[in-house]
Amino acid sequence: MPERIEADYIIETSDDPRRAAEAAAGEQSSGTFVPVPGETPELKQRSAARIEALDLLETVSTPSLPGSAGTPPDGHFQRARVTLSWPLDNLGPSLPNLVATVAGNLFELKQFSGLRLLDIRLPDAFGGAYPGPKFGIVGTRRLAGVHQRPIVGTIVKPSVGFGPAETANLTQTMCEAGLDFIKDDELQSDGPHCPFDDRARAVMRVVNEHADRTGRKVMFAFNITGEIDQMRRRHDLVLKLGGTCVMASLNSVGLVGMIELGRFSQLPIHAHRNGWGYLSRAPMLGWSYIAWQKIWRLAGADHMHVNGLANKFSEPDDSVIASARECLTPMFADKPCLAMPVFSSGQSAKQVPPTYAALGSADLIFAAGGGIMAHPGGPAAGVAALREAWDTTLRNAPSAASADFGPVEAKAS
């Protein structure tokens, strides 16, 4: 792990790429656009961000984003991959201040017609300062009682409209269908028609009765998204009722709220990424998932949504797989912070073989909505079909040892 904070970007500029990268490094550290009293070479030496690498990529004839300064002399905008680094001592191991440093006033600089954060690498001090996932893969598997295969899940639909009793009824159907995992929709937290406390009580009565009968407690991820006190109170209620998971929307709660949740939670945190599109869909702007998910894992997210193969959204399959593999890649030598990737969005048995072939791991949550609930043979047949697809796929797979990410409970956080 580096002693300095490192961030990789793809940039696009009409300027000389090194000069543009220097402007970004200056803006995000000790640079001033006019000399000011007290500025010294020693101070600059100690605090300045550095360009660690700069590799030219292709040129393009049209700027990706509006508002950049001037037109290039030869009519082409140069793209480059740049690594900047900062001394840890500029900010200390603080996630909120890290975000202002690596993803602050950069994207608007008129030197750039494109700038996207691709990856970040953090000194070990960050691993020491934050809890990371408290449950991760091992803890989630223990609580869900599912081993050596993916956790098969579904979602409460319709997203909004159901009251507590209807949600509990659907939960009953889902438990009986053999699901391992059920999640609230991200649109339903504590709506007046479906108050959180009533829903949690009604659902956990069903889940607990089913556990008493069968010995298996289905993991229900309750959407506790709300203000700090609300999340704390809802978390405590879920814990008291014997629940085994809470869910929160990352972009609704935000970083400091998620850090707080990560510190107090005694249950796995199912992190929903709704809104991710506005951070990522313009290819030359915003965040890559590779960089973004590291922030949330360190803050304590146990499960991270990664979309799914052949999904209903705009994301290509290779991006989905790269995201999922990253969640299963250690962040620090002493603190891997592994999170369980959650595959969802239009998933069915069809996507099972290609998902495993591409990921090489069974450490995932595989969530299907319509693929289960609308199965011609009913929900139980839908679950059975998914389980069967996974069993067959895993049985036919090359041995675990040969897979890059093969059954990895041993290396879980």
Place this chain on the structure above:
Amino acid sequence: MPERIEADYIIETSDDPRRAAEAAAGEQSSGTFVPVPGETPELKQRSAARIEALDLLETVSTPSLPGSAGTPPDGHFQRARVTLSWPLDNLGPSLPNLVATVAGNLFELKQFSGLRLLDIRLPDAFGGAYPGPKFGIVGTRRLAGVHQRPIVGTIVKPSVGFGPAETANLTQTMCEAGLDFIKDDELQSDGPHCPFDDRARAVMRVVNEHADRTGRKVMFAFNITGEIDQMRRRHDLVLKLGGTCVMASLNSVGLVGMIELGRFSQLPIHAHRNGWGYLSRAPMLGWSYIAWQKIWRLAGADHMHVNGLANKFSEPDDSVIASARECLTPMFADKPCLAMPVFSSGQSAKQVPPTYAALGSADLIFAAGGGIMAHPGGPAAGVAALREAWDTTLRNAPSAASADFGPVEAKAS
């Protein structure tokens, strides 16, 4: 104010625009892509999002974003302005859940090659549920002791590298130069070389001594960006030391953290928007500032950064002015939630006349860095030049009563 939550979007699609808008409305309310048990017409009627308006705009031949489904039959992608609405009872007056509703899993839908949130309108219940700015324009003016003209400010530069003593020395220079307002840089909160507590004590000693001598307490916005407990402790220290403002980076703290800060703060909150570029710079993706700033004002932001005319970033002037005017536009009849717009980024006396001409209000913070510190006559001459530019501009202005946003202390929150 509407009884339902309303959101305006610009969309771009290869599909029929109404069908695409219906997909978005379904995704963000009671839609399911296959029928599920328990779904009823009554439930849909009660909870479904509605299309309130759909106006066709221009067509384009190239999709703005990758990943949309298919190519249009005539080779053109249709843009449209769409208003969706939701029953308040789907979520209740909850800002975090509002964000998941109006800005959740929409931007990735493959029906769209572009989708941007333009504006939101909220039922009065939101105004009742959140504090809004506790100080706003009137409270900030009272604490800063500045009336009938903009608050003239500057920033501690270099952003990082200074320790507490150097920051205090610079503050001394700035106080003596006649500034009304000084802010920490967004990159400096509690770095090991510039610990927050030491900096706050050293700076407030200077500010308080200056106030004892002159009767005027310069407003210093201390960057308290950090975790909840850190922000609370830092806020309390600033308050105890006699400070009059705290600052936080919106995209670092996030919504739930800012709501918490808004609830406990006894000082004006100076809200920094660093990172705004990644949310907004792609014209057919993300958030408009008009929609975005409403969330933060409701959460309690007293000062909102809006960039400045002829700035060093990529934003055009008309966008800057639209943002600033919006901060001065009431959100609710009984609760205007006005925030003071903060003009900054490459500002000097040159921008004063066009800023007032375009905004028609003196209710703003006008922050200049190099324009003050690098003035040929020294910082005091730099401040004097700015003050003189504003005095002249306001003296020559048409009467306050005739300006749309003329001196508005009377209508402040």
